[in-house]
Amino acid sequence: MSRRRRKTPSGLLWASCLTIACAVASSFSGAMAQNHGWSIDFEGASRLRIDAYDNPFFGLAETQDFASFQYRSTLAASIRSQSGWSVYGELGFYGEEGGGARDRSLDRNDGDLLQGYLAYGREMAGWTVSGRLGRQRNPQGESRLNAAREAPNAVRTFDGVSVVAESGGARLSLFALRPVRLSPGLFDDKTNLAEAFWGAYLGRQDIRERINLDLYYFGRRDARTVWAQGAETRHSVGARLFGRVGATDVNIETIYQFGKFADNAINAWGAAFDANTPLTSGRRDHRLGLRGNVVSGDRDPDDGDLQTFSAIYPRFAYYSDAATIAPANALDLQAYGLIEPSENVTFEIAAGRIWRLRETDAVYRVPYEILVPPRAGEGSRVADIAFVRAVWRLAEGVSVESAYVFSAAGSVLDASQDGRLHYANLSLSWTY
Numbered sequence: 001m002s003r004r005r006r007k008t009p010s011g012l013l014w015a016s017c018l019t020i021a022c023a024v025a026s027s028f029s030g031a032m033a034q035n036h037g038w039s040i041d042f043e044g045a046s047r048l049r050i051d052a053y054d055n056p057f058f059g060l061a062e063t064q065d066f067a068s069f070q071y072r073s074t075l076a077a078s079i080r081s082q083s084g085w086s087v088y089g090e091l092g093f094y095g096e097e098g099g100g101a102r103d104r105s106l107d108r109n110d111g112d113l114l115q116g117y118l119a120y121g122r123e124m125a126g127w128t129v130s131g132r133l134g135r136q137r138n139p140q141g142e143s144r145l146n147a148a149r150e151a152p153n154a155v156r157t158f159d160g161v162s163v164v165a166e167s168g169g170a171r172l173s174l175f176a177l178r179p180v181r182l183s184p185g186l187f188d189d190k191t192n193l194a195e196a197f198w199g200a201y202l203g204r205q206d207i208r209e210r211i212n213l214d215l216y217y218f219g220r221r222d223a224r225t226v227w228a229q230g231a232e233t234r235h236s237v238g239a240r241l242f243g244r245v246g247a248t249d250v251n252i253e254t255i256y257q258f259g260k261f262a263d264n265a266i267n268a269w270g271a272a273f274d275a276n277t278p279l280t281s282g283r284r285d286h287r288l289g290l291r292g293n294v295v296s297g298d299r300d301p302d303d304g305d306l307q308t309f310s311a312i313y314p315r316f317a318y319y320s321d322a323a324t325i326a327p328a329n330a331l332d333l334q335a336y337g338l339i340e341p342s343e344n345v346t347f348e349i350a351a352g353r354i355w356r357l358r359e360t361d362a363v364y365r366v367p368y369e370i371l372v373p374p375r376a377g378e379g380s381r382v383a384d385i386a387f388v389r390a391v392w393r394l395a396e397g398v399s400v401e402s403a404y405v406f407s408a409a410g411s412v413l414d415a416s417q418d419g420r421l422h423y424a425n426l427s428l429s430w431t432y
Contacts, residue, residue, distance in 0.1 A: 038081045042432075046073045049153075049427035057324055058383070058409040058420050060372065067118050068098030072077045072153045077394055084122045090115040094153035106152035110186040112155055127167040135159050138175055140201045143271065144253060144392060145218055145236060147315035151323060154182055156313060169205030179313070194223040196311070198238075211243035221311050232261035234310060243270075248277040248286075261306060268309040270295040270327070276338065287338040293318075297361035301374045308361055316366050319354060319388050322405040322423035325371075326364040330382065331355045344393040351386040351412025356412050363412055372412055381410030397431040 052067035076090035092114040096107040117134030132242075138158050140146045149156040160177030181192040199218035202362050207213045218236040238255040250273075257268040276289025295309035316323035317331055334352030341347070356363055363372040363382055387405040394400060403427065409419030 005279045006019070006171070023342075026399050027340035037083075037351055038079060040077065040079050042075070042077050044073070044075045044432040045429070047071070047153075047427055047429040049425060052423065054422035055418050055420060056334070057371060058407075058413050058421055060413060061365065066098060068096050068107070070096045071151050084120050086119045086121075087209065088115060088119060089113070092155075096153065096272045106149075106154045106182065108183065108184045109154060109189075110184060112183075112187050112189045114155065119391035124165075129163065131161065131163045133161050135180065136162060136177075138162060138177060140173065140199075140216065140218075145238070145255070145312045145314065146197075147313060149313075149315060151315065151317050151321070156180075156201075158197065160197075161414050171201075171203045173201040174200060178378060196221045201321055211241065211245075211268070214238075215241040216240075218312060233258065234259040234261075234266055242317070248275055249289075250275050255309075257309060264304040264306060266306050268296045268307050270309045270311075276336075279337075284340045284342075285338070286340060289336050289338070290334070291336065292331070292333040293327060294331045294357065295327050295329065297356070297358035298374070299358065312366070318366075319352075319425075320350075320385050320405045320407070321389065321403040321425060322385075322387075322421060323366050324407065324421065325354055325382060326366045326368050328364045328368065329357050329361040332365075334385070346391045348389040349385075349387075353384050353410075354382040355380045355410075356382050378414060379411035382412050383410050384408045402426045402431070 016405060047068040047070075049072075050067065051070070051280070052065075053063075054065050056065070057062040072092065072094050074090055074092040076088065078088045080086040090113070092109070093111045094107055094109040113135060114368050115135050117132045117136050119130060119132045121128065121130035123129075135157055136159075137148060137155065138146065147154040147156065157180045158175075158177035158367035162173065162176065162177070164174075165172045169303070176198040177196075179192045179195050179197065183189055197220050199216065201214065201216040203212065203214045205212045216236075216238050218238075220236075221231060221233045223231045233420065234257055236255055236257045238253060240251070240253040242249075242251040244250070252274075253272045255270040257266060257270075259266040269367060270293070272291070272293045274289065274291035276287040279286040279288050295311075296306045296307050298306055311318070311327045313325060318327045319325055319334075332352055332354040334350050336348060336350035339349070346406060356372075357380075358379070360374050362370045362374050363377070365371040385405065385407045387403060389403040390401065392400040403423075405421070405423040407421040407423075409421075414417060
């Protein structure tokens with residue numbers, strides 16, 4: 001496969017100009033039209049990022065080693081009226097220099113509307129209710145099924161309507177949306193009419209002391225899926241219990257999925273847990289934890305029905321920053337430590353293993369493409385993973401992040417000539 005490379009010196013200039021505009025505009029935030037019943041605010045963000053792969057997908061896919069430099073800038077403005085109406089708009093530019101392990105369209109865009117919506121909010125019967133109509137982001141809860149997608153340059157956005165109601169420790173979110181189809185040109189992103197996404201998310205704080213509960217329903221219709229020809233309609237019902245028990249942070253989530261693709265039934269499930277406890281009682285927050293995920297796989301690829309779990313709109317870095325294995329037909333377990341050597345520096349060190357849950361289903365790579373077909377490979381061990389991640393907060397709104405991932409292929413991936421994967425990234429982010 002030929003290596004895709006596109007030189008865009010004008011693109012970097014575009015991003016630089018937008019970054020300068022962010023800084024200049026943000027200096028006027030809150031200072032305009034305060035005496036006329038409305039206000040205007042500006043905000044912006046930029047990121048520079050380098051990432052590199054050695055032996056992507058363990059040599060099983062037609063990919064090659066690569067390193068790339070990415071840059072992203074956004075500028076947003078909001079106009080608010082004292083009557084409760086507001087308008088929000090956010091422009092963004094993404095650029096990348098270098099090759100990629102796949103089509104890197106999520107990292108390149110000459111400029112487009114990231115968010116643009118009309119909003120209204122008011123107090124109603126003890127609830128604070130607000131609604132948005134237009135293009136918007138929509139992460140929910142822990143974002144296990146609807147992530148913001150921060151690792152690539154292009155964040156995930158939707159077109160549609162959403163309503164949020166809050167009262168005390170309760171928050172209810174309702175939405176009916178369609179994802180935005182990304183294109184690399186200037187202002188050419190469009191609504192993806194092949195997909196629809198709707199649902200409700202209810203969060204309740206302190207159902208018991210320091211224990212919180214989330215309940216949610218997500219529905220998604222996709223006319224094009226990897227599972228079968230024809231449209232898929234998948235419903236996800238989930239519950240998440242999280243908080244602190246003594247000194248231990250606990251997060252438990254269960255999900256059940258049902259629906260139809262073509263004329264076949266969907267019956268899938270998933271569960272996740274994360275628990276960590278402090279190692280010391282001093283000022284620094286050093287913690288030791290254990291986390292895991294299990295997501296169902298298909299029992300029989302020939303019977304028509306489907307038991308493969310889908311994370312719908314997941315973050316690509318589900319198991320690690322390397323973003324290789326997708327969450328489907330898998331069981332994983334990771335031990336990790338969180339180290340805080342200073343107030344502004346945090347390290348995470350982790351090691352774990354991913355297993356194939358059912359031999360009768362595939363091993364999937366990001367984004368839900370078959371890496372190893374059903375009944376191929378031996379045993380159940382997919383890969384061992386170890387990584388270290390660091391975050392350094394240089395100043396308010398300015399941070400440096402870096403990660404290194406090593407992964408060794410297991411017996412399921414033994415067709416690889418070289419079963420070792422290396423990945424590293426380094427990024428600088430700042431907001432205005």
